Amino acid sequence: MYEQTFLEKLNRKFGRFAIRNLMAIIVCGMAAVFLLDLYLTYEKGIYFSSYLTFDRAAILSGQFWRILSFIFLPPDSSVVFIVFSLYFYWLIGSALENQWGSFRFDLFYLCGILATIAVGFITGYALNDYLNLSLFFAFALVYPDFQIMLFFLVPIKVKYLAFIDAVYFLWMLVTEGWRNKIVLLIAIANVLLFFGRDFVSKIRSVYRRYKYRRDANQR
Template structure:
């Protein structure tokens, strides 16, 4: 399905999407310094969204995922580098799908959660209070983390320099991130037991899962069939396209046809309705008609 959409809408994909995301943080940080009241109107709040402030569905992406510090700056630079590598590996369109789907999952999860909790806790919390609670936990923090986790799953043997000195394989950082997420959820439930209500724990858990749902789906795909976004698949796809382009540029048969089935010998001149495809498993850029594409013997 992604491939079909890529053929139709791939030209609309935004290049360097990670850079735009980080630029949004800079804008949001500047707004928070210049006009804190205006910054408050940018944050996510499902109560306000359902009462007319629909711009918050988009503008929350501008809010900083955490307080600005030298550590935050270093991490954003790292996420930018990892995002650029993933975009080159997967392609711009598929990286757009990965990152934007994480944002959409977060928004949908937060609004659905708000509606459910408003019904369940209608006698305990006002809808406005629940909207503020959910809005306080909606950020791109775990969206950024999903970039790191995707890189760790795609390039598990790559190394990062801990404290710029100690080389550690990135897959172990991925495991550490996973443990950190579980600790966040555990702490939320521990705090819930102390205050006597689990609403904060539910909000925290659901929003973490929804923010990382794009990575969860990618990881399942990677383990199931090598992943449509895997390095091997991306390399194979690139080589296949190069072979097809070379064949199309150089291949013209004696009768003027540009396509010819390697099995039956028919061309587009014999039947204009025939569809031809190249087989990536056959050597020499073999081309087959629609009747023999899946039934031929690989050569």
């Protein structure tokens, strides 16, 4: 397949620059920001995360670190749930890296980051939520039968959670404003960029099986 050949060529040329355990680094950064928020908010009344958000006006005024620092913003959650959220991020990220290799995983995440930054300069803000959502969709496509405990009680396969997220995703595309629509489309575009050929192949395979059965029944 052309996609595989192209990625292999890129890997041979730039693979030595791949960052190993990228998701572990990002998760550690999120954990550090979360702990700093807890400490500084309590001790100094300072919300550290506010200095890391993607803010176009602030970036253009010289706060250039905001171009990338938003990647390390942790999800808004309690102490208990953030532990499991960060563990899940690490789990899906490391699983994809083990399956794809460091270079392809880094490239997938980098494409998402660059697209999110581009949208941020268009709309004025950017979040890492949809970037990590694209990571979850990728994980569900690679490991559809992986099982997790929903609410720590109910076992459920990742593919069903991905389907629920996809329905919610489509609902947001219909109801949200144009800014959020762009962010959502960019997130799914990143998944299609890496899995588009697989989608087409599966659709063709399903169609061929359907056509074969139809022709067999007509004989």
